[in-house]
Each structure stands twice: as structure tokens, then as C-alpha cells.
Amino acid sequence: DAKTTQPPSMDCAEGRAANLPCNHSTISGNEYVYWYRQIHSQGPQYIIHGLKNNETNEMASLIITEDRKSSTLILPHATLRDTAVYYCIVRSPRGETSGSRLTFGEGTQLTVNP
Amino acid sequence: IAGITQAPTSQILAAGRRMTLRCTQDMRHNAMYWYRQDLGLGLRLIHYSNTAGTTGKGEVPDGYSVSRANTDDFPLTLASAVPSQTSVYFCASSEGLVGTDTQYFGPGTRLTVL
Numbered sequence: 537d538a539k540t541t542q543p544p545s546m547d548c549a550e551g552r553a554a555n556l557p558c559n560h561s562t563i564s565g566n567e568y569v570y571w572y573r574q575i576h577s578q579g580p581q582y583i584i585h586g587l588k589n590n591e592t593n594e595m596a597s598l599i600i601t602e603d604r605k606s607s608t609l610i611l612p613h614a615t616l617r618d619t620a621v622y623y624c625i626v627r628s629p630r631g632e633t634s635g636s637r638l639t640f641g642e643g644t645q646l647t648v649n650p
Numbered sequence: 651i652a653g654i655t656q657a658p659t660s661q662i663l664a665a666g667r668r669m670t671l672r673c674t675q676d677m678r679h680n681a682m683y684w685y686r687q688d689l690g691l692g693l694r695l696i697h698y699s700n701t702a703g704t705t706g707k708g709e710v711p712d713g714y715s716v717s718r719a720n721t722d723d724f725p726l727t728l729a730s731a732v733p734s735q736t737s738v739y740f741c742a743s744s745e746g747l748v749g750t751d752t753q754y755f756g757p758g759t760r761l762t763v764l
Contacts, residue, residue, distance in 0.1 A: 568750055570752075577758075578757060578758070579654075579740050579742075579755035579756050579757050579758050580693070580740070580742075580755045581755070582752055582753070582754055582755075585750065585752065587750075629750060629751075637683070637685075637695035637698070637708060637709070638685075638693065638695075638742075638753055639692070639693075640692045640693045641692065642692075
């Protein structure tokens with residue numbers, strides 16, 4: 537699976553959009569970009585994933601550049617409860633018989649300030 | 651829908667004792683996983699199961715065993731606990747689809763081995 541690079545920390549004002557960048561310059565054509573977050577002392581929470589098109593769900597939007605070498609997770613209206621470590625993960629599609637592990641890097645500590 | 655439940659929430663255990671961490675999911679997911687999370691090392695896969703009746707080793711399986719007697723339950727057993735097994739343990743599950751396959755995590759078990 538491709539390696540990802542994220543800033544170690546970011547701050548955001550409550551109510552503003554939080555834009556979390558991720559570089560994955562060695563991504564392969566069939567690898568997906570996943571985002572998870574982990575609020576302190578809780579289990580990782582799935583946010584969103586995509587392959588090449590931009591994606592949006594009730595939690596966030598994912599913008600993937602045309603060359604797929606980087607992506608941005610957007611939380612449109614950040615709240616204090618969005619304070620967490622955000623992980624960008626690039627992973628291969630699951631095969632028929634393979635065990636599919638997630639490799640979490642260091643992530644970005646997002647702090648939403650009042 | 652409860653999703654994934656884990657028990658106990660936390661446990662202090664004497665070295666050499668046997669311990670089973672429980673994990674139950676109600677999403678009828680085919681695949682289940684056990685990870686441990688340690689500061690500076692991220693999440694590491696211990697064991698996984700692609701479907702009921704099958705299990706496989708992850709990247710750090712030594713000292714741990716699992717079973718998958720049915721779809722819902724995936725217990726993790728430490729036969730003789732050692733202090734290096736002090737960690738936070740997360741169970742996860744996924745549909746087990748070929749291709750994109752999203753993993754969902756439980757709340758975790760914090761284990762301390764003295």
C-alpha cells in the first residue's frame with residue numbers, strides 16, 4: 537500500500553471549514569484513499585473513501601486531485617466534537633482470499649477551537 | 651443497531667494469566683479483525699477472519715489466538731499474558747467484499763498486564 541504524508545497538527549475555528557491535506561504521490565491506479573478519525577480514547581471511525589472522483593457524504597467531502605497524488609478531506613462546518621486525529625490511508629482493493637489490514641500512519645491532530 | 655461491541659472496556663491482568671477479549675458484531679459482516687494500538691506504533695493487525703470458520707495471522711500474531719465459530723463473534727485469547735501485551739485492543743469488521751471493503755471499529759479494550 538502507498539505511503540501517505542499528513543501535517544502533524546492543524547487548528548480550525550468552530551463553524552469554519554476544516555481542510556485536511558494528504559499526499560500520496562506513490563499511489564497506484566487501483567488503490568483507494570480512505571479517511572478515518574480517532575477521537576481520544578475511542579475506536580477509529582470511518583469517514584469516507586474514494587478512488588478517483590470526488591466524494592461527499594453526511595460527514596465530509598473528499599477531493600482527490602486529477603493525478604491522484606494528493607487529496608483533501610473537508611469538514612464543512614467543524615464543531616468541537618470534530619477534534620480528533622485524522623488518518624489518510626491508501627490501500628489496495630481487497631482480494632478474494634486476502635486478509636485486508638489497514639495501515640494507520642501518524643495522522644493529523646485537528647483541534648477545533650471555540 | 652449496536653455495531654461492534656467489545657468487552658471488557660478495560661482490564662488489569664497479572665502476567666501469566668489467561669485472558670479472552672470478546673468482540674461481537676450485529677452487522678452480519680463476513681470479515682473480522684483484531685488490532686492493537688500502541689503509542690508510536692500505530693494500529694497493528696494481530697489476527698483476522700475472512701468468514702466464519704476461518705482465521706489468519708496478521709503482522710503481530712505471537713502470543714494471541716482467535717476463533718470464529720459463528721459470524722457474529724470473534725474472541726481474542728491471550729494464553730499467558732506478558733507485560734508487552736499491555737495495549738489498547740480494537741476489534742473491527744467489514745463486509746468482506748472484493749474490491750473496496752470498509753472496516754468498522756469497536757470502542758476498544760484497554761489491557762494492562764502487570
